[in-house]
Amino acid sequence: MSKLKNAVIGQSGGPTTVINASLAGAVAEYLKQENCGTIYGAVNGIKGILREEFMDLNSIFGDEKNLKLLMQTPSSYLGSCRYRLNLDDEEEFAKITTAFKNNDIGYFFYIGGNDSMDTVMKLSNKLEGTGIKVIGIPKTIDNDLVGTDHCPGYGSCAKYIATVVSEMAQDAGCYDIKNVLIVEIMGRNAGWLTASSALARDAKLSAPDLIYLPERAFDEERFLYDIRQKLLNQDTVIVAVSEGIKFANGAYVAEDSQDSKRDMFGHGQLGGAGKKLEYLVKKRLGIKVRSVELNIPQRCCAHNASLTDATEAFECGAAAVRAALKGETGKMISIVRADDADYKVSFDAIDINTIANNEKMIPDSFISPEGNDVTEEFIKYARPLIMGEREIIFENGIPAHIVR
Numbered sequence: 402m403s404k405l406k407n408a409v410i411g412q413s414g415g416p417t418t419v420i421n422a423s424l425a426g427a428v429a430e431y432l433k434q435e436n437c438g439t440i441y442g443a444v445n446g447i448k449g450i451l452r453e454e455f456m457d458l459n460s461i462f463g464d465e466k467n468l469k470l471l472m473q474t475p476s477s478y479l480g481s482c483r484y485r486l487n488l489d490d491e492e493e494f495a496k497i498t499t500a501f502k503n504n505d506i507g508y509f510f511y512i513g514g515n516d517s518m519d520t521v522m523k524l525s526n527k528l529e530g531t532g533i534k535v536i537g538i539p540k541t542i543d544n545d546l547v548g549t550d551h552c553p554g555y556g557s558c559a560k561y562i563a564t565v566v567s568e569m570a571q572d573a574g575c576y577d578i579k580n581v582l583i584v585e586i587m588g589r590n591a592g593w594l595t596a597s598s599a600l601a602r603d604a605k606l607s608a609p610d611l612i613y614l615p616e617r618a619f620d621e622e623r624f625l626y627d628i629r630q631k632l633l634n635q636d637t638v639i640v641a642v643s644e645g646i647k648f649a650n651g652a653y654v655a656e657d658s659q660d661s662k663r664d665m666f667g668h669g670q671l672g673g674a675g676k677k678l679e680y681l682v683k684k685r686l687g688i689k690v691r692s693v694e695l696n697i698p699q700r701c702c703a704h705n706a707s708l709t710d711a712t713e714a715f716e717c718g719a720a721a722v723r724a725a726l727k728g729e730t731g732k733m734i735s736i737v738r739a740d741d742a743d744y745k746v747s748f749d750a751i752d753i754n755t756i757a758n759n760e761k762m763i764p765d766s767f768i769s770p771e772g773n774d775v776t777e778e779f780i781k782y783a784r785p786l787i788m789g790e791r792e793i794i795f796e797n798g799i800p801a802h803i804v805r
Contacts, residue, residue: 403436404436404437404438405434405436405437405438405507405726406438406505406506406507406508407438407439407440407441407504407505407506407507407508408431408438408439408440408441408506408507408508408509408510408722408725409440409441409442409443409450409455409501409504409506409508409509409510410424410427410428410440410441410442410443410458410479410509410510410511410512411442411443411445411446411447411449411450411479411509411510411511411512412424412446412477412478412479412480412481412511412512412513412540413446413447413481413482413483413484413511413512413513413514413516413517413520414481414483414513414514414516414517414540414541415481415514415541415542415700416475416476416477416481416700416701417475417540417541417542417553417554417557417558417700417701418475418554418557418558418561418700418701418702418703418706418710418711419540419553419554419557419703419706419710419711419714420476420477420512420540420553420554420714421471421472421474421475421476421477421478422471422472422553422711422712422714422715422718423512423538423540423553423714423715423717423718424442424471424478424479424512424718425462425468425471425472425715425718426714426715426716426717426718426719426720426721426722427440427510427512427538427718427719427721427722428440428458428462428468428718429462429468429715429718429719430718430719430722430723431508431722432459432462432463434726437459438505438507439457439458439459440458440459441455441456441457441458441504441506442455442456442458442478442479443455443479444456444479444480445479445480445481445482446479446480446481446482446484446511446513446517447482447484447486447511447520448482448484449479449480450496450497450500450501450509451493451496451497451500453496453499453500453503453504455504456479456805467803469794470794470801470802470803471803472711472715472791473703473704473706473791473793473794473800473801473802474703474802474803474804475700475701475702475703475802476701478803478805479805480805483516484520485516485519486519486520486523486524488523488524488527494527497524498528498531501533506533507532507533507534508533508534508536508722508725508726509524509533509534509535509536510536510537510538510718510721510722510725511524511535511536511537511538512537512538512539512540512718513537513538513539513540513541514539514540514541514543514545514546514552515541515545515546515757515758515759515760517537517540518537518539518546518733518753518756518757518758519757519758521535521536521537521731521733521753521757522731522753522754522756522757525730525731525753526731526754528730529730529731533730534725534728534729534730535730535731536721536722536724536725536729536730536732536733536734536750537721537732537733537734537753537756538717538718538721538733538734539552539553539717539733539734539735539736540552540553540554540714541554541555542554542555542557542558542587542594542699542700543555543587543588543589543591543593543594544591544593544594544761545590545591545593545760545761545762546733546756546761547755547756547759547760547761548733548735548751548755548756549733549734549735549736549737550735550736550737550738550746551736551738551786552736553710553713553714553717553736554700554710554714555593555594555597555710555786556707556709556710556713556786556787557702557703557705557706557707557710557711557787558587558594558597558699558700559593559594559597559600559707559783559786559787560600560705560706560707560710560787561698561699561702561705562586562594562595562597562598562600562601562695562699563597563598563599563600563601563787564601564705565584565695565698566584566598566601566608566609566639566641567601567606567608569582569584569608569639569693570582570601570606570608570609570637570639573637573639574608574636574637576636576637577636578636578688578689579632579636579637579688579689580636580637580638580688580689580690580691581628581637581638581639581640581682581686581688581689581690581691582637582638582639582640582690582691582692582693583640583642583675583678583679583682583690583691583692583693584598584609584639584640584641584642584675584692584693584695585642585643585644585673585674585675585676585692585693585694585695586598586641586642586643586644586695586699587643587644587695587696587699587700588614588615588643588644588645589615589643589644589645590615590645590760590762591615591616591645591760591761591762591763592614592615592616592643592645592762592763593763594643594699595612595613595614595641595642595643596612596614596763596767596775596779596783597783597787598612598641599612599641599774599775599779599780599783600780600783600784600787607635608637608639609639609640609641610631610635610638610639610640611627611628611631611638611639611640611641611773611774612640612641612642612773612774612775613640613641613642613643613646613772613773614643614646614763614768614772615643615645615646615647616762616763616768617768617772618647618648618649618772619646619647619648619649619654620648620649621681623773624678624681625681625682625685625686627771627773628640628682628686629686632688640678642654642674642675642678643674644673644674644675644694645674646674653674654674654677654678655673655674655677673694675692675693675694676692676694678692679691679692703800704793704800705790706790706791707786707787707788707789707790708788708789708790708791709744709785709786709787709788709789710786710787711791712789713736713746716748717734717736717748720734720748720750721734721750724750729750731752731753731754732750732751732752732753733750733751733753733756734748734749734750735748735749735750735751736748737749744785744788763779766778767779767782
């Protein structure tokens with residue numbers, strides 16, 4: 402049996418609590434092949450390819466203990482980047498092909514979200530006919546990739562959000578005065594994360610009482626009316642808002658002069674919607690109000706990760722390797738949910754050209770007619786994704802991580 406070509410894998414975009422589980426799945430699947438070569442890690446994503454900066458992952462993760470630690474380590478172990486690949490630049494493309502040739506690369510795996518799938522599409526199309534297989538592995542807390550029922554990373558972030566909203570609701574509700582707590586949650590154009598705050602509710606807890614998503618135009622007067630109505634029957638109102646909520650004219654509530662600062666993919670910097678709404682409530686209603694921006698902990702709280710999410714992330718990485726070894730290229734791994742009453746999924750590889758540069762929004766059936774809450778249909782969709790907890794390895798009283 403001839404030796405397999407070497408493989409290289411990279412991570413891109415914003416980290417998640419389970420992006421390293423996908424890395425672990427791909428590495429484990431490749432190394433279990435009897436005729437495997439070397440699987441390299443590209444340091445800082447596609448930039449590592451351009452700089453030919455690779456790590457030998459065989460030597461690191463041949464040790465099963467390191468693989469277990471990788472599974473519970475947050476952020477991107479290999480380092481990440483936000484880099485728009487320009488393959489019309491022949492010099493840039495030449496750097497990639499040279500790096501692949503110098504290291505006998507036959508397989509390239511890229512773990513990332515929308516912008517990363519754009520890279521997979523461009524590179525797979527450009528490398529067509531060379532024999533190099535290019536496969537995308539989905540990753541995003543935003544859950545906005547099309548072609549997959551949900552994205553690895555979303556379930557764990559949703560679990561964190563629901564947990565923290567539940568805990569903050571207990572804290573805010575201990576006073577017998579009228580008060581409002583506004584929780585700002587990540588989500589530029591798609592409100593999947595903010596919607597997940599509804600998973601905090603149970604028979605004894607109604608929080609969050611109001612939920613506002615980017616998929617519905619935000620109206621300040623309706624927002625104040627909604628709060629007043631809730632305060633008629635309760636002292637504390639918990640509000641969840643997406644950072645990307647917009648007015649009817651398309652302007653972000655959080656938009657200000659800093660929005661002119663944009664990354665390579667044209668995304669403006671958001672943040673501050675909660676604070677603006679805090680000032681609005683204070684000015685117009687004159688009651689105690691505070692805002693909290695969950696920010697980075699949403700995507701790196703690995704000790705509270707969903708077991709379902711971590712398991713599926715690992716399987717997506719393994720499925721990518723299996724697809725490439727079967728000769729597939731220009732594909733992204735997709736999670737397919739069965740129609741059964743019980744939650745079951747399978748994994749498929751779908752054409753990257755149908756995925757890149759598209760965005761999956763929350764469907765109308767998941768949003769209440771009033772536009773200030775989610776429906777039971779969303780709860781049924783999201784609840785299975787946050788289920789289960791991993792056994793965590795601790796050292797010196799805190800979770801252990803692997804650091805490169």
